[in-house]
Amino acid sequence: MPRIADLKLDNILLEVDDLGIATVTLNRPAKRNALNEATIDELIEIFRTLPRDGVRACVLRGAGDHFSAGLDLVEHHAADRSPADFMHVCLHWHEAFNKMEYGGVPIIAALKGAVVGGGLELASAAHIRVIDHSAYFGLPEGQRGLFTGGGATIRVADLIGKSRMIDMMLTGRLYKGEEAVTVGLANYMAEDSLAKAYEIARRCAENLPLTNFAICSAISHMQNMSPLDASYAESVVAGVVNTQPAARERLAAFRDGSGPRIKPTQG
Template sequence: MAIDTLELSNLDITREDEIAVVTLNRPAKRNALDAETIEQLIAFFGAAPRSGVGAIVLRANGEHFCAGLDLVEHFNEERTAADFMHVCLRWHEAFNKMEYSGVPVIAALNGAVVGGGLELASSAHIRVADASTYFALPEGQRGLFTGGGATIRVAGLVGKARMIDMMLTGRIYRGQEAVDVGLCQYLVDDSSFDKAMELARAAVQNPPLSNFAICSAISHIQNMSALDASYAEAVVAGIVNTQQASRGRLEAFANKTAARVKPVDD
């Protein structure tokens, strides 16, 4: 299904050439993730790789990127343990489609990136924070536990000990400290969206097969034993490094006409 035919009441979708911009659109709820929003994320990220999308920028409407699980919905639903297990599985479905689809996903963050909002952001391949952005996992203080992949992705970013500290004590990271511990790769003074679009425009210049490998194979390989990972990496490299789309780039390098890899201030 083409992304422009999807009915996405909680998401706004726009296009700039090959770049799709996905905007969380529940600002009155600080873009908290209810069950319907998760289903819409599944629908979009399931369709995007087959819709000619070369990169995706994920942003939010309002002062906050995402405050996490819609706790009001959760309280009102009076879910059983089995009910909530299935809710969590849908979250995993959405976030796995983001991480493993092979399309670069760049998150433009602002305000709260909290609880399930951090689980959502950690499923993106690149995270850009602005000066207002702060990261937290307040599940311990709410009497909750993460259910959308934080034990996999957030722990992978910051390490087990830091994640436990965040959950036990409510510790908040922001600014350069958030970059230093791995919660985001970029910190800007002005618009995180503008920076995210700049990165997306750079990414779509790569051959799609290279981006597919970067944005899917690395995550898969991280789940393997060292021996299996070595084999998988060799197979992926064999396919990607002999693609026809690389021939002109390799020829330019061989002829010394390719752009040099060097810091921009040199």
């Protein structure tokens, strides 16, 4: 498997700090970080590599004023693809976003400006989403004669419900601010979404890697199962995670009072 240092990236910037937190930056600001085929290829390689190279958490962001305006419509129009060709494009998107959702590394998306179409599909594959006051969410496919192909029918519908997603696609309705948080498109709103995303990433990076893997992978898998199968899978995962040696150390710290206590902050 390639290491992070071996990746050849032209459309995305990738950095990893001393805490093991990766920053993945969509780097096509002149195109509002529209997602072309090459960018999707790079996302696949990045999120194939991060879990295997010791990364403890990831912040996903966009360069410039926008997170992502979605599918690169100029490239799509110029390619004049056949139905079969575009089906394979969509399957490639699913491969990238599945590696994000199921890869086991916590991904926190720092969102600003346009989070539209395929950009929303990308953001919905992150585990936590943080917005600032400039961020807005849309699925304009209906107005463009298109249909979602990167997982919106799975992830966005799961976040906000079928009816709201249909409304977004039919009417071009946009969500932003507190309303976006209320309906489930974002988890947090902050003056500085990037700073808040790093704060969350640092908190996640303090967890045990195996525990994070289970939280960021097993839960999604279990949501795809029947209740009976999910209860069995949950028991198996808990058996593995809850008996890891590093967990025993943390439990011992809780027992003797040296570990952190869970309580609400004052004020």
